[in-house]
Amino acid sequence: MKQLILDVRPDFTPSLANFVPGDNAPLIAALREQLSRRDGSLLYIWGPTGSGRSHLLLAAIAEIQGQRPSRLVSDGDDMASPGDQGLLCVDDLGAQSEASLAELFRILINARERQQSLIVAGSEPPASLVMRDDVSSRIAQGLIFEMRPLTDEQKIETLMQHADSRGMRFTREMVGYLLRRSRRDLPWLMAVLDALDEASLSLGRPITLPLLREILRAE
Structure with missing residues (x-):
C-alpha cells in the first residue's frame, strides 16, 4: 500500500497552463x-x-x-x-x-x-x-x-472546481485540512488532489481524510 501511495505522490512541472492567475x-x-x-x-x-x-x-x-x-x-x-x-x-x-x-x-x-x-x-x-x-x-x-497572491477563499473555490471536474467527492473540510498541512502554492495543491484521485482508484479506497493524510505523508 505504501508503494502505491508513493507511486502517485504529487509531481508537477511548473507551466503557464497550470498557473492560476487570479488577479494577475x-x-x-x-x-x-x-x-x-x-x-x-x-x-x-x-x-x-x-x-x-x-x-x-x-x-x-x-x-x-x-x-x-x-x-x-x-x-x-x-x-x-x-x-x-x-x-x-x-x-x-x-x-x-x-x-x-x-x-x-x-x-x-x-x-x-x-x-x-x-x-x-x-x-x-x-x-x-x-x-x-x-x-x-x-x-x-x-x-x-x-504579484497578487490568491486569497484562501479563491484557493478553496479553485480546488473545489478542480475536484468537481475530476468527479471527486472532496469536502471543504478536506480542503481546509490541505491548506493547513501542505504547501500553499496552488499548482502543488492541485497536484495533491490529482494524486489523491489516483490513489483512490489504485487502492480501491474512497476519497477520505485518512487517505489524504497518507498522500501528504508521502510528499
Missing part, C-alpha cells in the same frame, strides 16, 4: 509578450514568498524551450548571459551576490545590442531594493508588476 491576468499577458521580445527590455515581478514568482520563471523557461536560448539564475547560480537573442530569468534578485549583480549590469547594458530580454523577480519593489544603484535604476526602468 495583466501580469501573465505581459509575461507572454516578454517571451517574444528581443529588444533589451526587462520585466520585473515582485511579491512575497509563495506568491508564484519562481513558478512563473520556470514556466517562462519551459514555454520557450527550443525556440531561443534561455537561462535561469536562482539559488546561488552564477550569473551568465543566455547568448544572443536569448532570455535571461533571474530569481530572488535581492539575494544575488555583488559579483552576480556586476555581471547582471553588464548583461543589461548589452542586452539590446545582443537582442536579449530579461524577466527578473524579487520580494521587494525596485525602490526598496538594497543593492548597487546602477542595477536598481535599470530595474526601475523596466515593466514592473506586483
Whole structure:
C-alpha cells in the first residue's frame, strides 16, 4: 500500500497552463509578450514568498524551450548571459551576490545590442531594493508588476472546481485540512488532489481524510 501511495505522490512541472492567475491576468499577458521580445527590455515581478514568482520563471523557461536560448539564475547560480537573442530569468534578485549583480549590469547594458530580454523577480519593489544603484535604476526602468497572491477563499473555490471536474467527492473540510498541512502554492495543491484521485482508484479506497493524510505523508 505504501508503494502505491508513493507511486502517485504529487509531481508537477511548473507551466503557464497550470498557473492560476487570479488577479494577475495583466501580469501573465505581459509575461507572454516578454517571451517574444528581443529588444533589451526587462520585466520585473515582485511579491512575497509563495506568491508564484519562481513558478512563473520556470514556466517562462519551459514555454520557450527550443525556440531561443534561455537561462535561469536562482539559488546561488552564477550569473551568465543566455547568448544572443536569448532570455535571461533571474530569481530572488535581492539575494544575488555583488559579483552576480556586476555581471547582471553588464548583461543589461548589452542586452539590446545582443537582442536579449530579461524577466527578473524579487520580494521587494525596485525602490526598496538594497543593492548597487546602477542595477536598481535599470530595474526601475523596466515593466514592473506586483504579484497578487490568491486569497484562501479563491484557493478553496479553485480546488473545489478542480475536484468537481475530476468527479471527486472532496469536502471543504478536506480542503481546509490541505491548506493547513501542505504547501500553499496552488499548482502543488492541485497536484495533491490529482494524486489523491489516483490513489483512490489504485487502492480501491474512497476519497477520505485518512487517505489524504497518507498522500501528504508521502510528499
